[in-house]
Amino acid sequence: MDAVQSDVLVLGGGVIGLTCALALLHRGASVRVLERAEPGAGASHGNCGTLTPSHAIPLTLPGMPWKALRWMLHRDAPLYVNPKPDWARWRWLLGFARRCDLALAERAAIARAALLQRSAALLPQVLTAEGIECEYSATGTLYVYHDGRTLANDRREIGWLTRLGVAAEALRGDQVEAMEPALLPGVAGGILHPDDAQLRPDRLVDGLARRVRECGGVIEIGAAVDGFRCAGNRVAAVVTAHGEFAGERVLLALGAWTPGVARQLGLKVPIQPGKGYSITTSRPAPCPRRALVLREPSVCVTAWGSGYRLGSTMEFSGYDARLNRTRLDALRRGAAAYLKAPFGAELKEEWWGWRPMCVDEKPLIGPSSRWRNLVLATGHGMLGVSMSAATAELVAALVAGDRPVLDPAPYAPARFGL
Numbered sequence: 001m002d003a004v005q006s007d008v009l010v011l012g013g014g015v016i017g018l019t020c021a022l023a024l025l026h027r028g029a030s031v032r033v034l035e036r037a038e039p040g041a042g043a044s045h046g047n048c049g050t051l052t053p054s055h056a057i058p059l060t061l062p063g064m065p066w067k068a069l070r071w072m073l074h075r076d077a078p079l080y081v082n083p084k085p086d087w088a089r090w091r092w093l094l095g096f097a098r099r100c101d102l103a104l105a106e107r108a109a110i111a112r113a114a115l116l117q118r119s120a121a122l123l124p125q126v127l128t129a130e131g132i133e134c135e136y137s138a139t140g141t142l143y144v145y146h147d148g149r150t151l152a153n154d155r156r157e158i159g160w161l162t163r164l165g166v167a168a169e170a171l172r173g174d175q176v177e178a179m180e181p182a183l184l185p186g187v188a189g190g191i192l193h194p195d196d197a198q199l200r201p202d203r204l205v206d207g208l209a210r211r212v213r214e215c216g217g218v219i220e221i222g223a224a225v226d227g228f229r230c231a232g233n234r235v236a237a238v239v240t241a242h243g244e245f246a247g248e249r250v251l252l253a254l255g256a257w258t259p260g261v262a263r264q265l266g267l268k269v270p271i272q273p274g275k276g277y278s279i280t281t282s283r284p285a286p287c288p289r290r291a292l293v294l295r296e297p298s299v300c301v302t303a304w305g306s307g308y309r310l311g312s313t314m315e316f317s318g319y320d321a322r323l324n325r326t327r328l329d330a331l332r333r334g335a336a337a338y339l340k341a342p343f344g345a346e347l348k349e350e351w352w353g354w355r356p357m358c359v360d361e362k363p364l365i366g367p368s369s370r371w372r373n374l375v376l377a378t379g380h381g382m383l384g385v386s387m388s389a390a391t392a393e394l395v396a397a398l399v400a401g402d403r404p405v406l407d408p409a410p411y412a413p414a415r416f417g418l
């Protein structure tokens, strides 16, 4: 039987696959999304939903490998690396450690800031134009500190962020407590990032999936990509349990699952799953007015009209699909040290997700240098929601052969020979 044909086959129905699908549909392409489970079944479901140009500075900073080694000794530290032997994980970690260099981090920060700022400008326009209601609000992010040393350290990054065009304002402890009556006393200070925003990520994904269908796109639910048929240097067909599908272009947007699938095309994608957790409850009283980052335990707090979430932690333990109670308890403990009412009365969901962590802290966006009709949009790490709209704009322009608004060079998969 002939493979079902589309202009663009999108592999993966997370926030990246769906925003790209919608942008491509608006350019007149026929689009089919192949999704293993259902839209938003991966990291795009229970994340914190913050939109953060404030995260432009990458994790690949000098000193980070030593910090990570110290944290390895504590199972409830904000970052945990499972020390068990796993060649792929250790190769990735060594690659990451090699990139912990100031000059490289400065280049990565410029590339990340460009994508984050463009996305921050585009996303509210997309939500309005598409009629997607996902509790978007541009109320900024407030970092809250108990420890003066951590605060002093982070304040040094304000100048760097300002040079990148990201607003950041240092606040005294009493100013932070006055801004956020939900906080317990004892705040040493804060940093406000007024350009950040927040939304409810599961509602974003639902809205995107609805609009993809309304615009004529097809989402094949339960169509796990099992393999490929190749002809010369083209991907001729994608093989799934639902049959074979072909595309003039094939967009690989499988988040943390990208390496396993791409290996079947001979591509070694330098992504590891960075597992994170979240707890969703009803709104507590008093409830924070804006997104908070409780800095020492690294807990992100997001409150929407419809609920409240504690999230974060970063665990490198491969594709381990268990819900780790220690990590969830660390979120609860972290919140209890800072907030008068750390969670709401009704528990709605305990969740984990795999962030697609690219070894150089920049996403992989653009054509494959190996396969003529393959395009990648993956590896967004901690920032997939924040970078989604600009990623989609870039992918749609590259597929159409137009000159993109952003310079695509820093994100090119060719930097890893992909």
Ligand SMILES: Cc1cc2nc3c(=O)[nH]c(=O)nc-3n(C[C@H](O)[C@H](O)[C@H](O)COP(=O)(O)OP(=O)(O)OC[C@H]3O[C@@H](n4cnc5c(N)ncnc54)[C@H](O)[C@@H]3O)c2cc1C
Binding pocket: 011, 012, 013, 014, 015, 016, 017, 034, 035, 036, 037, 038, 039, 040, 041, 042, 043, 044, 045, 046, 047, 048, 049, 050, 051, 052, 223, 224, 225, 226, 253, 254, 255, 256, 257, 261, 274, 275, 276, 277, 278, 311, 312, 313, 352, 353, 354, 355, 356, 377, 378, 379, 380, 381, 382, 383, 384, 385, 386, 387
């Ligand atoms: C705790 C936590 C908090 C976070 N907070 C934020 C935040 O505040 N702001 C932010 O910007 N980002 C945040 N992130 C990161 C963000 O969630 C991710 O960067 C983003 O969701 C990645 O989107 P994606 O579409 O690339 O991947 P995913 O959402 O994981 O989508 C990949 C999709 O591919 C599907 N798939 C997998 N294998 C196959 C296959 N073989 N065939 C077909 N389909 C397949 C999966 O089912 C999934 O739906 C957070 C992440 C976590 C874990």
